[in-house]
Amino acid sequence: MMPQQSMDRCEVSENCHHHSPGAQGSQRRLVSGLLLWVGLLTVSHVVSITLLVITRPHALPLPEIVSAPRPTADTSPSIPLEPQRVPWQMLTFEPTSIDDNDVSVVRSVIKWKTQSKANHFVSLKDGSLTINQDGCYFLYLQVTLESPEVSGQHIVRVNKNNRVLLEVRMTTTSLSTGFLGRAVDLAASDNLTVTVSPIARINTTYTATYLGIIGPKLYL
Numbered sequence: 001m002m003p004q005q006s007m008d009r010c011e012v013s014e015n016c017h018h019h020s021p022g023a024q025g026s027q028r029r030l031v032s033g034l035l036l037w038v039g040l041l042t043v044s045h046v047v048s049i050t051l052l053v054i055t056r057p058h059a060l061p062l063p064e065i066v067s068a069p070r071p072t073a074d075t076s077p078s079i080p081l082e083p084q085r086v087p088w089q090m091l092t093f094e095p096t097s098i099d100d101n102d103v104s105v106v107r108s109v110i111k112w113k114t115q116s117k118a119n120h121f122v123s124l125k126d127g128s129l130t131i132n133q134d135g136c137y138f139l140y141l142q143v144t145l146e147s148p149e150v151s152g153q154h155i156v157r158v159n160k161n162n163r164v165l166l167e168v169r170m171t172t173t174s175l176s177t178g179f180l181g182r183a184v185d186l187a188a189s190d191n192l193t194v195t196v197s198p199i200a201r202i203n204t205t206y207t208a209t210y211l212g213i214i215g216p217k218l219y220l
Contacts, residue, residue, distance in 0.1 A: 089217040091120055096127055096205040103148035108199040112211060121215045129192040129213075137215040140181035141166060141194065144208035146201040147175075154200050158195045160186065176208070186215075 018020035096107045111127025123130040143156045158166035168177045
């Protein structure tokens, strides 16, 4: 029995020695393949990073910020502005009376007075009005009667050198002309008069009887 067991062990040992070189070769090839794969991956990563750095767009330089100059105090002398001139002027007139305490006067031609003392486009002398310069004027008027001296109609006229510019008729039931107005062309030296026909007693209160003229302003 002993010789047979020894022979079996020898066969097993021989079989083991025959298979060892093949297994070792397989391991070497597997290790070599893994190393080659790792090397290829490393090279591909390096190439990718290099291309990314080369093709990356360069950053544009930021524009230079220039600050605006600070305003400085203006030391130049200021030029005074000429005041705006109003091209029109208005004058108002009220009727004169014999006595300052009288509120009425019997007249056929109304005499006028004004409170203004400046130089104007109208001259006032002895209650009469004279135009000083050519131009377009606006005349407005109201005449109120205190009482008629005669029965019937009364006619109030605004005349320029005996030419009628405005005319209104009043009856005994209506003693006021109301507000009248008209634009007219007047020339220098034209005389303006306001007449009442027939003669009548005129209410000289400035709110009842008045004359106004709007015309071009004189710059002397």
